[in-house]
Amino acid sequence: MKATQDQLLLEVKNLRKFFPIRRGFLQRIVGQVRAVDDVSFFIRPGETFSLVGESGCGKTTTSRCILRAVRPTSGQILFRTGDGRVVDVAALSADELKPLRREMQMIFQDPFSSLNPRMTLLDIVGEPLLVNGMTDRAARTERVAELLKLVGLRPEYMRRFPHAFSGGQRQRIGIARALALHPRLVVADEPVSALDVSVQAQILNLMLDLQSELGLTYLFVAHDLSVVKHISERVAVMYVGRLVEMAPTQDLFYTPKHPYTEALLSAVPKPDPRLRSKRIVLQGSVADPANPPSGCYFHPRCRYAADICSRATPTLVELEPGHFVACHRAAELKLTGVV
Amino acid sequence: MNDQRTPLLSVRDLKTYFFQDEGTVKAVDGASFDVARGQTLGIVGESGCGKSVTARSILRIVEAPGRIVGGQILWYDAKGQPTDLTQLDPDGHQMRSLRGREIGLIFQEPMTSFSPVHTVGNQIIEAIRLHMGVSKAEARRRAIEALRQVGIPQPERRIDDYAFQLSGGLRQRAMIAVALSCDPRLLIADEPTTALDVTTQAQILDLLRELQQQRGMAIMLITHNLGVVAEMCDDVVVMYLGRVVEVGSVDAIFHQAKHPYTRALLRSIPAITTPPRVKLHTITGSIPHPYNRPSGCPFHPRCPERLRGLCEVAEPALRAVGNGQSVSCFLYENRA
Ligand SMILES: Nc1ncnc2c1ncn2[C@@H]1O[C@H](COP(=O)(O)OP(=O)(O)OP(=O)(O)O)[C@@H](O)[C@H]1O
Ligand SMILES: Nc1ncnc2c1ncn2[C@@H]1O[C@H](COP(=O)(O)OP(=O)(O)OP(=O)(O)O)[C@@H](O)[C@H]1O
Numbered sequence: 034m035k036a037t038q039d040q041l042l043l044e045v046k047n048l049r050k051f052f053p054i055r056r057g058f059l060q061r062i063v064g065q066v067r068a069v070d071d072v073s074f075f076i077r078p079g080e081t082f083s084l085v086g087e088s089g090c091g092k093t094t095t096s097r098c099i100l101r102a103v104r105p106t107s108g109q110i111l112f113r114t115g116d117g118r119v120v121d122v123a124a125l126s127a128d129e130l131k132p133l134r135r136e137m138q139m140i141f142q143d144p145f146s147s148l149n150p151r152m153t154l155l156d157i158v159g160e161p162l163l164v165n166g167m168t169d170r171a172a173r174t175e176r177v178a179e180l181l182k183l184v185g186l187r188p189e190y191m192r193r194f195p196h197a198f199s200g201g202q203r204q205r206i207g208i209a210r211a212l213a214l215h216p217r218l219v220v221a222d223e224p225v226s227a228l229d230v231s232v233q234a235q236i237l238n239l240m241l242d243l244q245s246e247l248g249l250t251y252l253f254v255a256h257d258l259s260v261v262k263h264i265s266e267r268v269a270v271m272y273v274g275r276l277v278e279m280a281p282t283q284d285l286f287y288t289p290k291h292p293y294t295e296a297l298l299s300a301v302p303k304p305d306p307r308l309r310s311k312r313i314v315l316q317g318s319v320a321d322p323a324n325p326p327s328g329c330y331f332h333p334r335c336r337y338a339a340d341i342c343s344r345a346t347p348t349l350v351e352l353e354p355g356h357f358v359a360c361h362r363a364a365e366l367k368l369t370g371v372v
Numbered sequence: 373m374n375d376q377r378t379p380l381l382s383v384r385d386l387k388t389y390f391f392q393d394e395g396t397v398k399a400v401d402g403a404s405f406d407v408a409r410g411q412t413l414g415i416v417g418e419s420g421c422g423k424s425v426t427a428r429s430i431l432r433i434v435e436a437p438g439r440i441v442g443g444q445i446l447w448y449d450a451k452g453q454p455t456d457l458t459q460l461d462p463d464g465h466q467m468r469s470l471r472g473r474e475i476g477l478i479f480q481e482p483m484t485s486f487s488p489v490h491t492v493g494n495q496i497i498e499a500i501r502l503h504m505g506v507s508k509a510e511a512r513r514r515a516i517e518a519l520r521q522v523g524i525p526q527p528e529r530r531i532d533d534y535a536f537q538l539s540g541g542l543r544q545r546a547m548i549a550v551a552l553s554c555d556p557r558l559l560i561a562d563e564p565t566t567a568l569d570v571t572t573q574a575q576i577l578d579l580l581r582e583l584q585q586q587r588g589m590a591i592m593l594i595t596h597n598l599g600v601v602a603e604m605c606d607d608v609v610v611m612y613l614g615r616v617v618e619v620g621s622v623d624a625i626f627h628q629a630k631h632p633y634t635r636a637l638l639r640s641i642p643a644i645t646t647p648p649r650v651k652l653h654t655i656t657g658s659i660p661h662p663y664n665r666p667s668g669c670p671f672h673p674r675c676p677e678r679l680r681g682l683c684e685v686a687e688p689a690l691r692a693v694g695n696g697q698s699v700s701c702f703l704y705e706n707r708a
């Protein structure tokens with residue numbers, strides 16, 4: 034990947050995360066789930082980079098590795114800290130990780146279960162401040178008020194409990210909490226998929242506004258391609274633990290170069306009855322990450338598969354500036370994007 | 373809706389309320405619409421607007437403290453004779469034989485609708501035997517056939533699986549197999565693909581369309597996903613706070629929506645066809661709490677076009693505005 038490290042906020046290199054499969058009385062290891070299998074990408078400061086793909090393809094595991102909620106099996110996660118150092122998050126000990134935690138924050142999928150029902154908004158949003166040394170209650174209250182205003186909630190609400198709020202409002206509370214410590218990277222794993230359509234729009238708008246106001250960098254994880262298209266500058270498509278394509282949003286959606294991306298895009302129903310079209314319906318189901326097929330993992334479902342596809346694993350190459358694809362036939366295929 | 377088509381089902385001014393200590397939730401509050409024979413009717417609206425309660429009312433499986441308190445649900449038999457389902461005993465013979473036999477149901481979460489202690493096959497066999505009165509061996513043969521029809525590979529083997537042994541997509545297919553095993557005339561599908569990936573969703577939608585063509589069954593498709601509606605439906609009902617605010621052909625709803633709520637809902641969705649990183653329109657405010665229903669038009673507090681002095685005091689009725697389209701909004705009262 035050509036971008037030089039001094040422009041990057043995050044660079045992930047050859048990341049792998051395998052989970053052991055245990056069986057039987059002795060819980061012997063009988064195999065591995067290759068949840069993330071040699072994934073490399075980078076994120077520039079101030080941009081929104083998205084991971085998209087079907088359930089189980091490894092999006093959450095990738096983001097959990099970056100946040101070090103799980104320890105990667107191998108690979109590097111190079112993160113540029115606030116004081117300009119580049120550290121390998123994958124290699125740090127628990128103690129070394131602590132100061133980094135405030136620089137990377139998470140917005141969760143489920144605004145209902147991610148907030149403690151017995152804490153007021155003041156405590157929920159103020160907790161990270163307190164943990165990080167803001168012990169003065171008045172100062173903390175003031176900062177919480179500021180954060181609530183930032184996400185479009187009334188500061189007067191801060192003595193209330195989460196149950197008094199709607200799904201969209203709870204997601205705003207989660208965002209306020211994530212922003213409390215001025216994080217440099219915000220990881221949002223399916224932040225709107227539990228919300229109603231009309232509320233999704235409000236939260237996506239808020240995330241865009243906050244980004245331009247505060248210069249935030251987002252790693253956005255979602256399975257909904259319309260939402261991903263709406264929020265991202267660059268997008269990577271995952272399939273069974275691997276990146277199959279990565280490109281600027283416009284290029285990925287209008288000139289996809291991987292057959293899997295083409296099939297995904299064609300499967301999205303368009304909200305216009307006049308655009309009813311023949312979709313590519315993929316046969317079979319996603320490969321099992323514990324027992325992936327040979328060669329290109331997508332070959333059993335690929336309408337363009339050739340002999341080589343079942344024998345050799347395609348690598349991710351930069352076919353056009355910034356447009357990466359892992360497919361043996363990418364250069365010759367003319368694929369259809371969003372029409 | 374077209375007058376020439378005899379409806380299969382006609383819901384008239386349906387009211388289903390939940391009576392709780394804290395107050396009464398008017399989950400469905402005067403909804404009216406028709407389901408035409410062999411056609412697909414979409415029901416859309418934000419969470420809590422009463423879509424599922426409407427479906428449960430038709431099947432007469434509203435749970436306590438909920439109760440149908442008004443209106444009619446007219447079911448037309450093959451000869452065109454109506455029966456008002458609201459008048460039937462929910463546990464009586466007639467309603468039981470309609471449920472499952474004439475009206476099939478697919479829920480959003482197939483895991484909760486399959487029993488964990490019986491195999492998928494046994495549950496289908498049970499349904500077939502109950503409704504069709506055939507021998508066990510014959511029921512098993514039909515069950516395998518039903519599983520094969522919905523595209524489950526190796527149905528002879530899968531029939532003895534438990535629901536938890538199937539992937540999300542296969543479970544949803546098994547659920548469809550149960551719903552279709554008795555060849556219903558109406559299939560009610562409540563968010564049938566919401567929990568699925570787009571690729572599996574595409575498979576299931578294709579399957580539903582194919583089965584509908586083969587059998588001429590009507591589908592009532594409840595979903596949040598306006599893309600799914602655009603792709604699947606002939607007609608669309610838009611609900612807001614327990615009422616139908618607009619009904620029309622799918623083309624009219626997507627291209628000539630009249631109700632300010634329908635228009636706002638359509639503008640607020642991120643579509644794969646819209647350009648990236650432009651701000652979406654949003655509907656101002658949020659859905660009122662079900663205990664505090666607004667007076668007048670239920671949408672007036674959020675409506676950018678409300679007519680002061682009218683919308684907050686009087687309730688607009690659902691009126692035909694031509695072309696089979698109806699809307700409940702004062703902006704169209706004089707133009708009907
Ligand atoms: N703790 C774990 N132990 C074993 N396997 C795991 C664990 N966590 C994830 N996996 C497996 O790793 C694979 C990737 O899972 P992951 O949650 O990262 O997918 P995802 O892309 O986020 O999917 P979804 O869209 O459903 O959230 C799956 O096969 C999953 O079953
Ligand atoms: N068992 C119940 N007891 C009390 N209120 C209920 C019950 N079931 C539904 N309601 C209320 O009835 C209203 C309509 O609910 P319904 O489930 O029909 O909504 P919906 O349109 O299907 O929403 P969603 O899109 O979230 O599925 C809601 O306000 C809901 O809280």
Ligand code: SF4
Nearest residue numbers: 329332335342360361
């Ligand atoms: S490598 Fe072959 S099988 Fe894989 S996507 Fe490309 S053409 Fe299809």
Ligand SMILES: [Mg+2]
Nearest residue numbers: 092093094222
């Ligand atoms: Mg996930």
Ligand SMILES: [Mg+2]
Nearest residue numbers: 423424425562
């Ligand atoms: Mg529902």
